[in-house]
Amino acid sequence: MARIYEDLTAVIRRSKITLYVLVGLIILVLAFYWKIQVLDHQKYWKMAEANRLRELPLTAPRGLILDRQKVILADNAPSFKVSLVREAVIDYEKTMDNLALLLHLNREELKKRINRYRFIPAYEPIIIMDNLKLEDVSLIEARKDEFPEIKLEVEPRRYYPFGSTGAHLLGYLQEVSVDEIRTQPEKRWRAGEMVGKSGLEKQYNDILTGREGKILEMVDSLGRPRAEISRTEPQPGRNLELSIDFDLQRRAEELLQGREGAIVVMDPRTGECLVWVSSPSYDPNRFISRFSAEEWLALVNDPGKPLENRVIRGLYSPGSTFKIVMALAALNESIINENSTFYCSGSVELYKKVFNCWFQPGHGNLNLPEAIRNSCNVYFYQLGRRLAIDTIASYARLMGLGQKTGIDLPGEKEGLVPSTDWKKRFLRQEWYPGETISVAIGQGPLLVTPLQLACLTSVVANRGIKIRPGLVKGQGKAADREKINLPETVIEKVIEGMWRSVNSQGTGQGAYQPGFEVCGKTGSTQLISRETAERLVQRGGEVKKPHSWFTGFAPRHNPEIVVTVLVEFGGMGGQTAAPIAGQMFKAYREKYVRQTNLQGN
Amino acid sequence: MLDRRIFREIDSVTILLMVLISTVGIIFVYSAIYFQASQFVWRQIIWLMVSLLALLVAIMIDYKFLISISIPLYILMNIILLGLLFFGKLVANTRSWIVVGPFQAQPSEVTKIAVILVLARIFADYREDRLSFKGFVISSLVVGLPVTLTALQPDLGTALTYLPILFGVYILAGMQKKYILIIIIAVLVTGFIGWNYALKDYQKKRIETLLTPNQDPRGAGYQLRQSKIAIGSGGLTGKGYHKGTQSQLRFLPARHTDFIMAVIAEELGFLGLLAVFIIYFLLIYRFFSTVWVSADRAGVYLAFMVTMMIACQFLINVMMLVGLFPITGIPVPFLSYGGSSLMANFLAAGLVINVRMRRFRYV
Structure with missing residues (x-):
């Protein structure tokens, strides 16, 4: 069974070489593991942590x-x-x-x-x-x-x-x-x-x-x-x-229900806004989801522009409310005093063009407070003829028009106060004196937002103290108050007119609240000229009503509240906007003034 | 035939080392699949016992006798492999298992023993200084048949583990350069045919993965990436037994089988890994020493082929885990979970012990 001597040296040598190769390989593999486990440990440790x-x-x-x-x-x-x-x-x-x-x-x-x-x-x-x-x-x-x-x-x-x-x-x-x-x-x-x-x-x-x-x-x-x-x-x-008063807000929204427009109610002492309505509105709950692009697009494309915040983004001609600025400018420039009168025959020819008063029979002779009360266009045409457009513009700016109010909301618009410079720069044309006549009654290229008008009104109410509007309660700071360069006596004369407008059967009488001396000014902005409108009616067309404005404050002394109302296509300011403003004054008075009276008694 | 002296010569060192590695394996199988049923551990323990018993029985029989019956054994095993291709039950997409009740066995593992015995028989009387062409072709065919049958199952990993046996023969018989050329051509040709006609898509993916491991973390490169993260994050001393996040949170694939070394590397760190390497080296060295003391040429071939089979399988596995070799599903001998593999490796090691026991010529 056992063999005689067998020469195995060759195979044993080969097996030994194999062993050396294997040992070499094992050492190489170990070195590789050393690199991964010890040298690159941090890197793999992080990867393992990221995994788990x-x-x-x-x-x-x-x-x-x-x-x-x-x-x-x-x-x-x-x-x-x-x-x-x-x-x-x-x-x-x-x-x-x-x-x-x-x-x-x-x-x-x-x-x-x-x-x-x-x-x-x-x-x-x-x-x-x-x-x-x-x-x-x-x-x-x-x-x-x-x-x-x-x-x-x-x-x-x-x-x-x-x-x-x-x-x-x-x-x-x-x-x-x-x-x-x-x-x-x-x-x-x-x-x-x-x-x-x-x-x-x-x-x-x-x-x-x-x-x-x-x-x-x-x-x-x-x-x-x-x-x-x-x-x-x-x-x-x-x-x-917020400074917003929920009850007043709801009331304002009710009043504007079904109409397009805006209401701002502001405390002129602090600039705090109590009401902020832009109508139509929308329900933000409906597109708070990440997946409601369609609903959102429908709102964006809605012709009623429900997403637009009309209070700061709606640009409108101020209409007759601008007469406040005109009156202040004329008084302060000493072009008139409160007793100066002009005669209104229902129209006036200026620069070879006939300009109409809204009251065709004419107002007759009237002084400034009466002109404001009746919102007589002819009176203010006369002021427009006597004031340079750039002077008017500087007073408009002084009152805060043509610039952002600084409200704490994004996207506010500046509006537009025309001047010779503006016209040259943007239209590359000279200013025609006839245009000043339009601006005098708040038409022409003049554009304001409802909030700007509310701020303007609060400057008047504050007798010359300009305040930055705000929406957060208790934020009115001293730094935000600014005394503008306008004597109180001048402002007082305009206030007299605004008081008469509401309390003395003027255009603003719709805003009258017994026992709460409301002072205000109406406005209606013609969307087209009267001639065009007449032509349209003759052809059987329909004329859209003008936008309706009211802006005012109460009480006359130590004012507490400014109300500005805009109703798009609302007709004459006195018809639509003033009664709505009256309801707001009423609501405010019922909630705040009576309470303080009771406490006082 | 049975002599008391033979019993005294039973190589307890080899057996101890194997049992030690297997025990480490069981401990880490337990850690790796803790969340799953612990029956895996019990099954492996039973397999270990059975394998030990089989080893003791196998070494009673003189290896020369085993060699003498090697050809019928070889034919039988190949018939079983062929039968599997047609009648085998599909388990995990391969037909490599014989399923009898709760037991599963992988004949392709045991076939390796038959291949080793046949090759030992062929080369027992080989006297040439260099490998002859005839010897080259015959040995290649003997290995090639079961390799092809296994690859068709398709179980590429197990098929690959046959190749070290063949290389062992080549080396021992004296390799010639022209054969290396023939091998290269053959590999290229089969590679081309295999790639285009035989390899399954997932196998191609795995080979591609080796080339670009970081391409698609969830796809084919995922396994290699997770394996490297496990090993690398283990550091020098490891995260502690049963505390490896990569294995415990199942980021590591095939944790109890092919990737068990990664579990050890993660939980015991480089030092633990080194310890396993050392035990392995001792075992392999012991095998080599048997080669050197073998009484005859058949014994040398037997011991050497077994050594090559086990050593290369270990090496390929550890290389695979770090991307030095494609991920092909090769378990670590003795360490990985898997009864057939354990049994086959114990039987193979039994041949080495057999040769050592009967190294004295006068027996």
């Missing part, structure tokens, strides 16, 4: 917005949202199918949305649906183990308890846009975050936005949470207490 840890943002509730009596105008309500964590997706197409089916979403829209956010890191969730119905929530909750890539979370969602009340003032939220996320200098916004896009929500977004909290949790390879490691509670945003 997932940070979940906890949305901080936004600060509430309250009225001056702490009625909640903007609240938060819990709402469910669904997000997709792409990191945990294994089969993209299958996930898309499932999500579309589960959430009743359009598959293509869903893909488009996810595509839009493809630049954010894969571990950050992309919100694919919010404001879920309760039955959907339970459906997803029941099947969450099947879909580790989707997350169902509760978030505090903005809710406006009174719907369209104060909608323009409060503004609304929208999802922060992709461009904003991309271009943000430091990481401020998260994808899908809701930010104020208009109104106070935008203006005070930083204050209202709280600090986001986060949950650090451990997840397995399928993205299923295994344990919570740490949790930082979110810090809610700060509340905003």
Whole structure:
């Protein structure tokens, strides 16, 4: 069985060489492991941590917005949202199918949305649906183990308890846009975050936005949470207490119901606004969702422009309300005194053109207070003939027209105060003296916002103290008060006219409130010239009514409230705007003045 | 035939090392699949016992006798492999398992023993200084048949583990340069045909993965990426037993089988890994020493082929985990979960012990 000597040296030598090669290989492999495990340890450690840890943002509730009596105008309500964590997706197409089916979403829209956010890191969730119905929530909750890539979370969602009340003032939220996320200098916004896009929500977004909290949790390879490691509670945003009076606001909205226009009520002493109505309005609750582009577009394209905040963005000719500025200018420039009279025959020919008074029979001889009371056009044409356009412009600017009021809302418009310079620069034409005549009664290129007119009125009410309007309670600062270069005696003479207009059967008598000395001025802005209108009527056409204005304050001494009303196509100022303003004065008086009287007694 | 002296010569060192590695394996199988049923651990323990018993029985039989019956054994095993292709039950997309009740066995593992025995028989009387062309072709065909049958299952990983056996023969018999050329051509041709006609898509993906591991983290590169993260994050001393996040949170694929070394590397760190390497090296060195003391040429071939099979399988596995070799589903001998593989490796090691026991010529 045993063999005689066998020479195995060759094979043993070869086996030994093999051993050396193997040892060499083992050492090389060990060196490689040393590199990965010891030299590159930090890098892989971080990768392992990134694998196992997932940070979940906890949305901080936004600060509430309250009225001056702490009625909640903007609240938060819990709402469910669904997000997709792409990191945990294994089969993209299958996930898309499932999500579309589960959430009743359009598959293509869903893909488009996810595509839009493809630049954010894969571990950050992309919100694919919010404001879920309760039955959907339970459906997803029941099947969450099947879909580790989707997350169902509760978030505090903005809710406006009174719907369209104060909608323009409060503004609304929208999802922060992709461009904003991309271009943000430091990481401020998260994808899908809701930010104020208009109104106070935008203006005070930083204050209202709280600090986001986060949950650090451990997840397995399928993205299923295994344990919570740490949790930082979110810090809610700060509340905003407005100067708005909810009751007056509701009353004003009632009065303007079904009409297009604006109402501002302001305290001339502080600049605080008590009422802010722009009509028509909209219900911001309807598009607070991230997925309501259609509803939003419908509002944007609505010819009634419900999204527009007419109080600061509506530009109108001031009409006869501008006569306040004309009167102040003429008095201060000593062109007239309160006893100077002009004769009104119903029309006057100036610069070879006939200019009509609104009262065709004519007002006869009248002085300044009477001219204001009757809003006599001829009287002010005469002032326009005696004042240079640039002088008028400087007084208009002095009273705050043609510039932003500085209200704490975004998107305010400046309006327009024409001057020779303006015309040269923008129309490349010389100013014609005839144009000054139109400007004298608030027509022509002159454009103001309702808020500017309210501010102008408060300067008059304050006897020359200009104040910056504001919406937050208790914000009126001394720095925002400015004494303008206009003697009180001059202003007092104009106030006399404004008082007569309301209290002495003038054009503003609709605003009369017994025992509450309202002073004011009406206005109606012709949209087309009278000649054109007459031609239209002859042809059987329909003439749109002029915009109707009223702006005034009360009481005459130590004024507490300024009311400015604009009704688009409301007809003559005295017919529509003045009675609405009267109702506002009444409502204010009933709520505030009687109370103080009672306390006083 | 059975002599008391033979019993005294039973190589307890090799057996101890194997049991040690297997025990480490069981400990880490337990850690790796803690969240799943612990029956895996019990099953592996039973397999270890059975394998030990089989080893003890196998070493009773003189390896020369085993070599003498090697050809019928080889034919039988190949018939079983062929039968599997037609009648095998599809488990995890392959037909590599015989399923009898709760037991599963992988004949392709045991077939390796038959291949080793046949090759030992062929080369027992080989006297040439260099590998002859005839020897080259025959040995290649002997290995090629079961490799092809296994690759068709398709189980590329197990098929690959045959190749070190063949290389062992080539080396021992004296490789010639012209054969290397032939091998390269053959590999290129089969590679081309295989890539275009035989390889399944997932296998192609895996080979592509080796070239670009970071391309698609959830796709084909995922396994390699997670394996490297597990190993790298383990550091020098590891995260502690049962505390590896990559394995416990299941980021690591095939944790109890092909990637068990990554679990060890993560939980015990480089030092733990080094310890496993050292035990392995001791075992392999012990195998080599058997090669050197073998009584005859058949013994040398037997011991060397087994050594190559186990050493290369270990090396390929650890290279695979860090991207030095494509991920092909090769378990670590003794360490990975898997009964057939454990049994086959114990039987193979049994051949080495067999050779060592009977190294004295006068026996």
